[in-house]
Amino acid sequence: xxxxxxxxxxxxxxxxxxxxxxxxxxxxxxxxxxxxxxxxxxxxxxxxxxxxxxxxxxxxxxxxxxxxxxxxxxxxxxxxxxxxxxxxxxxxxxxxxxxxxxxxxxxxxxxxxxxxxxxxxxxxxxxxxxxxxxxxxxxxxxxxxxxxxxxxxxxxxxxxxxxxxxxxxxxxxxxxxxxxxxxxxxxxxxxxxxxxxxxxxxxxxxxxxxxxxxxxxxxxxxxxxxxxxxxxxxxxxxxxxxxxxxxxxxxxxxxxxxxxxxxxxxxxxxxxxxxxxxxxxxxxxxxxxxxxxxxxxxxxxxxxxxxx
Amino acid sequence: xxxxxxxxxxxxxxxxxxxxxxxxxxxxxxxxxxxxxxxxxxxxxxxxxxxxxxxxxxxxxxxxxxxxxxxxxxxxxxxxxxxxxxxxxxxxxxxxxxxxxxxxxxxxxxxxxxxxxxxxxxxxxxxxxxxxxxxxxxxxxxxxxxxxxxxxxxxxxxxxxxxxxxxxxxxxxxxxxxxxxxxxxxxxxxxxxxxxxxxxxxxxxxxxxxxxxxxxxxxxxxxxxxxxxxxxxxxxxxxxxxxxxxxxxxxxxxxxxxxxxxxxxxxxxxxxxxxxxxxxxxxxxxxxxxxxxxxxxxxxxxxxxxxxxxxxxxxxxxxxxxxxxxxxxxxxx
Ligand SMILES: Nc1ncnc2c1ncn2[C@@H]1O[C@H](COP(=O)(O)OP(=O)(O)OP(=O)(O)O)[C@@H](O)[C@H]1O
Ligand SMILES: [Mg+2]
Numbered sequence: 001x002x003x004x005x006x007x008x009x010x011x012x013x014x015x016x017x018x019x020x021x022x023x024x025x026x027x028x029x030x031x032x033x034x035x036x037x038x039x040x041x042x043x044x045x046x047x048x049x050x051x052x053x054x055x056x057x058x059x060x061x062x063x064x065x066x067x068x069x070x071x072x073x074x075x076x077x078x079x080x081x082x083x084x085x086x087x088x089x090x091x092x093x094x095x096x097x098x099x100x101x102x103x104x105x106x107x108x109x110x111x112x113x114x115x116x117x118x119x120x121x122x123x124x125x126x127x128x129x130x131x132x133x134x135x136x137x138x139x140x141x142x143x144x145x146x147x148x149x150x151x152x153x154x155x156x157x158x159x160x161x162x163x164x165x166x167x168x169x170x171x172x173x174x175x176x177x178x179x180x181x182x183x184x185x186x187x188x189x190x191x192x193x194x195x196x197x198x199x200x201x202x203x204x205x206x207x208x209x210x211x212x213x214x215x216x217x218x219x220x221x222x223x224x225x226x227x228x229x230x231x232x233x234x235x236x237x238x239x240x241x242x243x244x245x246x247x248x249x250x251x252x253x254x255x256x257x258x259x260x261x262x263x264x265x266x267x268x269x270x271x272x273x274x275x276x277x278x279x280x281x282x283x284x285x286x287x288x289x290x291x292x293x294x295x296x297x298x299x300x301x302x303x304x305x306x307x308x
Numbered sequence: 309x310x311x312x313x314x315x316x317x318x319x320x321x322x323x324x325x326x327x328x329x330x331x332x333x334x335x336x337x338x339x340x341x342x343x344x345x346x347x348x349x350x351x352x353x354x355x356x357x358x359x360x361x362x363x364x365x366x367x368x369x370x371x372x373x374x375x376x377x378x379x380x381x382x383x384x385x386x387x388x389x390x391x392x393x394x395x396x397x398x399x400x401x402x403x404x405x406x407x408x409x410x411x412x413x414x415x416x417x418x419x420x421x422x423x424x425x426x427x428x429x430x431x432x433x434x435x436x437x438x439x440x441x442x443x444x445x446x447x448x449x450x451x452x453x454x455x456x457x458x459x460x461x462x463x464x465x466x467x468x469x470x471x472x473x474x475x476x477x478x479x480x481x482x483x484x485x486x487x488x489x490x491x492x493x494x495x496x497x498x499x500x501x502x503x504x505x506x507x508x509x510x511x512x513x514x515x516x517x518x519x520x521x522x523x524x525x526x527x528x529x530x531x532x533x534x535x536x537x538x539x540x541x542x543x544x545x546x547x548x549x550x551x552x553x554x555x556x557x558x559x560x561x562x563x564x565x566x567x568x569x570x571x572x573x574x575x576x577x578x579x580x581x582x583x584x585x586x587x588x589x590x591x592x593x594x595x596x597x598x599x600x601x602x603x604x605x606x607x608x609x610x611x612x613x614x615x616x617x618x619x620x621x622x623x624x625x626x627x628x629x630x631x632x633x634x635x636x637x638x639x640x641x
Binding site: 201202205206207209210211212213220224225228298299300301 | 389410473
């Protein structure tokens with residue numbers, strides 16, 4: 001068990017390091033912050049001074065090493081725009097993003113999983129087909145289209161909900177729904193097929209053959225088995241709590257991490273972008289770690305196996 | 309003596325394709341009945357249908373009575389009491405027949421709670437006794453383990469223990485040893501025979517293994533393509549099979565005792581239920597078939613010697629000995 005956990009932790013760290021490195025290199029190769037931030041027609045000596053000030057004149061590997069050194073001592077750098085610490089800029093946006101993504105996650109879990117399980121239990125019925133159809137619709141429609149349609153209906157036509165911005169809880173409704181719809185569809189399809197797979201297993205017939213009520217066969221025998229694959233998908237969704245709202249925040253002018261990311265990328269605000277990517281990677285890696293541990297808890301067969 | 313279970317004209321169709329064409333079958337209290345036949349002939353479906361365990365797409369008709377109780381069309385609540393309580397069933401692949409995420413002790417206790425009302429320590433004590441009885445070593449220590457921590461043979465023992473939990477009158481053992489290796493097979497067969505005697509319970513033993521059937525059963529029923537074609541005492545059918553299909557089954561297995569005769573597999577394959585031959589379903593594979601067999605289907609009729617037989621031109625009585633003599637002489641020359 002210790003070996004299992006420490007190997008997973010090591011893998012998690014390597015993943016984060018890889019994301020950091022990738023982000024660092026790509027950001028620096030793909031455009032010069034000096035030009036973007038200072039604008040065109042700036043004299044060369046001003047540009048040079050800017051580059052020197054931010055350490056952009058050093059060779060890439062040197063920049064990289066000092067970046068890593070700073071990270072490990074807890075220094076995430078300063079924003080090039082207003083010189084405030086990047087980490088503060090990022091942190092103050094997190095609550096806004098979570099205000100959308102957590103309700104969205106609850107919607108995904110609360111609607112997607114029960115719908116999928118219901119469909120599996122009533123396989124080939126009209127309702128099953130309905131669930132499949134809606135699920136496919138849900139995850140094929142891009143979220144910007146979905147967002148715009150919802151705004152058209154509820155904000156423009158009916159006028160019952162605000163079309164954007166942050167403020168009251170009503171402001172969160174449309175963006176949270178927009179974020180959740182794709183996930184609801186994915187979870188519904190996934191739970192359905194996981195449940196159908198489990199219901200065809202011999203141990204389900206065994207449970208029925210020993211006289212267990214069908215309702216208890218579903219609850220006590222089928223669901224605990226179907227939970228194993230479903231948890232994987234839920235893990236992905238938890239992992240995207242921070243990153244999953246980029247498009248929707250932009251549509252609804254929601255001042256969250258996603259919008260900060262878009263603005264910072266277009267400004268080449270290196271420290272802020274790096275900080276956000278690091279945060280996103282960390283959340284994903286941690287949620288994958290939790291999923292791995294949950295697996296062992298849900299499925300005893302995976303407990304004994306050595307990690308690989 | 310009154311029959312324990314009576315099946316009358318049991319028919320099953322999947323998506324409009326009939327796979328059982330009217331099965332009549334009795335099981336007497338305490339007897340061991342063998343059910344044999346090639347893969348796909350409907351052995352499992354017969355009993356799954358009787359217990360209402362087929363998926364809802366299966367269309368089932370006919371009657372199944374257990375003592376005074378009519379199981380056909382009975383409400384689920386009634387069937388749930390019967391399943392595991394009066395008729396228990398164990399299956400072919402024991403390792404996948406136990407729920408992988410539940411401790412075996414818990415799976416046993418569930419059956420004890422359902423059929424004997426035992427909970428808590430009482431259930432645990434009884435579960436341990438059952439595990440002991442079916443020969444799981446160190447039952448106490450292994451009560452809290454998961455199925456994957458047991459061997460295939462032990463899983464089948466656990467399945468048997470679970471089946472015994474409700475003290476059933478009838479145990480349906482659907483190819484209980486097929487997935488196990490030979491020595492374990494023998495142990496499981498011994499266990500079943502012993503438990504049957506101890507608990508005075510009837511067994512329906514479904515198997516491809518005629519040797520095992522001979523060892524366990526008193527009576528045997530031969531099925532082909534969704535029908536019973538020959539039925540009678542084990543000794544009678546094994547010594548003097550009269551249906552060419554029964555005879556073919558015996559010729560296709562190695563004999564442990566008696567003269568070594570060459571193995572002769574039955575030519576051809578089992579017909580597709582969607583596309584059954586006209587007349588007798590076995591006729592295309594039968595060396596004794598005549599014109600009549602291609603147009604008319606023989607009924608299952610009682611014979612003088614107590615067996616039932618569905619064949620228009622059966623092998624003559626006593627043919628086995630005669631042919632064996634002939635073969636033996638042939639080999640001596
Ligand atoms: N769930 C099902 N859906 C469709 N057809 C089925 C189903 N179960 C069984 N059948 C069909 O019913 C027929 C009888 O099957 P059954 O399982 O009873 O055979 P069997 O005699 O038990 O064979 P085996 O020795 O392989 O277990 C076969 O043709 C099979 O294809
Ligand atoms: Mg079968």
